[in-house]
Amino acid sequence: MSNATFPNPGLGTFRLNGDTLKQSIKEALSLGYRHIDTAQFYDNESTVGQAIAESDVPREEIFLTTKIWHDQLQPDAFKAAVNESLRKLGTDYVDLLLIHWPSPEDEVPMVDYLNALSEAKASGKARHIGVSNFTTAQIDRAIDILGEGELFTNQIEVHPFLQNTVLIDHCQRQGIRVTGYMPLAVGKVMEDDTLKAIADSHEVSPAQITLAWLKARDITVIPSSTKAEHLKSNLEAFELELTADEMAQIGRLDRAERIANPDFAPNWDE
Template structure:
């Protein structure tokens, strides 16, 4: 089994979703067949995600649940404590995937310390898989040196038609690390792109659907955020679209290195 096939596609992203809006999005998604929910400590919504899962008719063991450790809790004791807090909020005794949300800014906490702690949390049965997010090629190499090949399931990074991140994507795949893409729709900008609109018209689809089909063709799992039932449905239907080689080549030309998630504590990007 390849690494990417472990993670159901598409998932539901929950960044910026709160309260009843979030709970209704999660329950709608699960009803429509989604089996992958992505949250994080920093989103401040783990408790509501947990409630929505608990109230759903879908058994917990059929749901692939991801959460992430924020960069201010990377010291080993803090990391372990924060994982326990996440599990309590989520109302579960394990998550399916636990990620380091961002590498430690300026290596304030040595990578060996926090990745070793992450691995210990996995060995304790609190997460099935471990991974990283927003790691550069050099940081992936360092992580693999620390943990060995085949331990990290994924690197969750920003990928969309305007930031295709190809070198990093290929680098992860060489290490058998799946790539999961956040902000796949470039916060809605894909809807305005003429090339994507034209390709969408060929398939009686939307530019958002074409973008999700493109990511699938690249073997990248994603989890767009959506609160509308019809969008949730169309995101699943997008994966039935097969783009031609010519269309894939056209989308490849849209890359303009447009990075949306770039906080002041981000690493030196590739």
């Protein structure tokens, strides 16, 4: 496993754009965030690039992630897509380049697009490479193709209601970091009685309890927010320590509730 830093938490940018996104990035950077996550599919790479360029934080201090969409996985298309992302982001490299979703029905052979991903790293266009929404079986195939230690992360949906324990344990045993998206279950954590009770005992919010629980599981999270107070409270969540009993209470909230489940998704792990 690489010793590169992977700032936690990061700032997710899904469904954000324009001046709202730009202000969110600038506010996050001013608060101390150093990890920004975007994707071609979000259609906001240009705005992300502008916000970084206009900030006072040097590019080399920011861990920048983008992802290639599943319709660009043919090797020639993949190479062009990487170049387009770099142009939009206004940078010569990204810190992390991900396959956003595995090719539906293996339309593009995994060996083809993972080798293209590896070539992006070899050329210096990506410092680290990884995947998103890969199952345990797909992770194993990817390791067979690329070798051990090449995959930096698997970015997956994880929150108290979809704990993804089998996949997370599998990745971590292989030395692959886990990045959790939708960590707050699109706000549903705020309504859960267990999380509210634990939050009350710490005098914090259920969102902060959730982020502290994910940190305790050694998961890097990328919540998005447009409000300065939420950006700040997300950072403060990482100072919380939960008891073993609190961790166990949250562990019992799993109900396999998957929010991101498009029709081209792989056959998920149970």
